[in-house]
Amino acid sequence: EVLDADDAVLLPGFVDLHTHLREPGREDTETIASGSAAAARGGYTAVFAMANTQPPQDNQTVTDSVWRIGREVGLCDVHPVGAVTVGLQGEQLTEMGQMAAGEARVRVFSDDGMCVHDPLVMRRALEYSAGLGVLVAQHAEEPRLTGGAVAHEGPHAARLGLTGWPRSAEESIVARDAILARDAGARVHICHASTTGTVELLRWAKDQGISITAEVTPHHLLLDDSRLETYDGVYRVNPPLREAHDTLALREALRSGVIDCVATDHAPHAAQEKCCEFAAARPGMIGLETALPIVAALLVETGDMTWRDLARVMSTRPAEIAGLSDQGRPIAVGEPANLVVVDPDSPWTVVGDALASLSANTPYEGMTFAARVVGTVYRGRLTTRDGEVLA
Numbered sequence: 001e002v003l004d005a006d007d008a009v010l011l012p013g014f015v016d017l018h019t020h021l022r023e024p025g026r027e028d029t030e031t032i033a034s035g036s037a038a039a040a041r042g043g044y045t046a047v048f049a050m051a052n053t054q055p056p057q058d059n060q061t062v063t064d065s066v067w068r069i070g071r072e073v074g075l076c077d078v079h080p081v082g083a084v085t086v087g088l089q090g091e092q093l094t095e096m097g098q099m100a101a102g103e104a105r106v107r108v109f110s111d112d113g114m115c116v117h118d119p120l121v122m123r124r125a126l127e128y129s130a131g132l133g134v135l136v137a138q139h140a141e142e143p144r145l146t147g148g149a150v151a152h153e154g155p156h157a158a159r160l161g162l163t164g165w166p167r168s169a170e171e172s173i174v175a176r177d178a179i180l181a182r183d184a185g186a187r188v189h190i191c192h193a194s195t196t197g198t199v200e201l202l203r204w205a206k207d208q209g210i211s212i213t214a215e216v217t218p219h220h221l222l223l224d225d226s227r228l229e230t231y232d233g234v235y236r237v238n239p240p241l242r243e244a245h246d247t248l249a250l251r252e253a254l255r256s257g258v259i260d261c262v263a264t265d266h267a268p269h270a271a272q273e274k275c276c277e278f279a280a281a282r283p284g285m286i287g288l289e290t291a292l293p294i295v296a297a298l299l300v301e302t303g304d305m306t307w308r309d310l311a312r313v314m315s316t317r318p319a320e321i322a323g324l325s326d327q328g329r330p331i332a333v334g335e336p337a338n339l340v341v342v343d344p345d346s347p348w349t350v351v352g353d354a355l356a357s358l359s360a361n362t363p364y365e366g367m368t369f370a371a372r373v374v375g376t377v378y379r380g381r382l383t384t385r386d387g388e389v390l391a
């Protein structure tokens with residue numbers, strides 16, 4: 001298989017710490033196969049599939065099954081994220097040790113979609129995870145501060161009569177869990193950082209020597225809450241799109257390393273779950289196939305970051321955070337490689353229906369980006385070429 005790629009950039013395969021596939025439970029919106037195809041087209045060779053499936057990934061039977069289906073599909077590594085609490089109910093801790101010791105070797109645990117909001121449960125989860133050497137990833141939402149919130153608490157939401165989601169709902173959990181991780185001697189990872197205040201807290205915690213890491217999504221880097229004025233449900237997401245100054249602070253934090261990496265929070269939903277008015281739409285947007293061009297546009301094409309920096313935030317750093325040993329080190333001669341080939345200047349326009357994801361809830365419909373994934377090599381084999389997924 002030959003790849004025609006003049007002036008292309010060769011990068012290590014991307015690693016997404018935060019992907020929602022919908023298998024088991026909502027295979028009408030995404031399967032492990034369709035999500036793996038979307039990942040391959042986006043340049044990803046490993047994704048971490050969040051635990052809020054139906055039933056949830058809260059026991060070894062489910063986590064091993066997700067891993068095995070991913071291997072059968074064979075387009076990227078699908079690492080199941082284990083739930084922190086049974087049924088994502090927030091009370092009883094799961095058997096993290098069993099999931100970690102199983103075939104899937106679960107390394108990351110999260111109740112994402114729900115917050116582990118009881119501080120005592122979070123403290124016990126962190127202590128347990130420290131003993132096992134695994135990572136707890138926190139969705140970071142104090143539910144008593146968000147209530148029925150659907151949008152960022154600000155002038156746009158107020159004008160539209162939408163219930164607001166304050167920054168404090170995120171920042172209070174980030175601050176709390178930095179302290180809990182410090183005292184538990186544990187690592188904690190903050191999912192989808194979305195506010196200027198979260199960036200300040202991360203900087204503070206890292207300065208203290210606390211083992212805290214964080215991710216930011218392409219949509220929180222690019223989009224702000226002025227999009228609400230369209231009242232289009234495609235822009236509804238948790239945490240919500242914030243204000244322009246937050247997007248600038250997040251970009252600078254990613255550049256400087258205060259935020260460690262990019263994660264997509266790829267969240268497929270059926271058309272009828274997103275077409276309705278803003279407040280009735282399900283939260284979440286798809287993102288695997290559009291992450292690279294957005295990060296390239298915001299940070300590389302502006303001169304703020306190099307391609308080497310992009311490889312750090314999309315591949316080597318997330319691999320390190322999750323404890324993947326086969327990424328982020330030089331590849332030995334003859335070893336099967338995970339690689340992505342990017343054409344930095346091959347403008348293309350996003351069309352939701354043309355994406356490999358089973359869902360089309362992209363907020364970038366009609367937008368044109370310069371950078372494009374030309375091909376992805378997974379375990380030494382070409383999985384996509386010019387957008388075509390190779391079986």
Ligand code: DOR
Pocket residue numbers: 020052112113114139236237238239267268283284285
């Ligand atoms: O927007 C979101 N969608 N945020 C979450 O935390 C969950 C996710 C989903 O599962 O759809």
Ligand code: ZN
Pocket residue numbers: 112113114139191192238239
């Ligand atoms: Zn979340």
Ligand code: ZN
Pocket residue numbers: 018020050112113265267
């Ligand atoms: Zn999520």
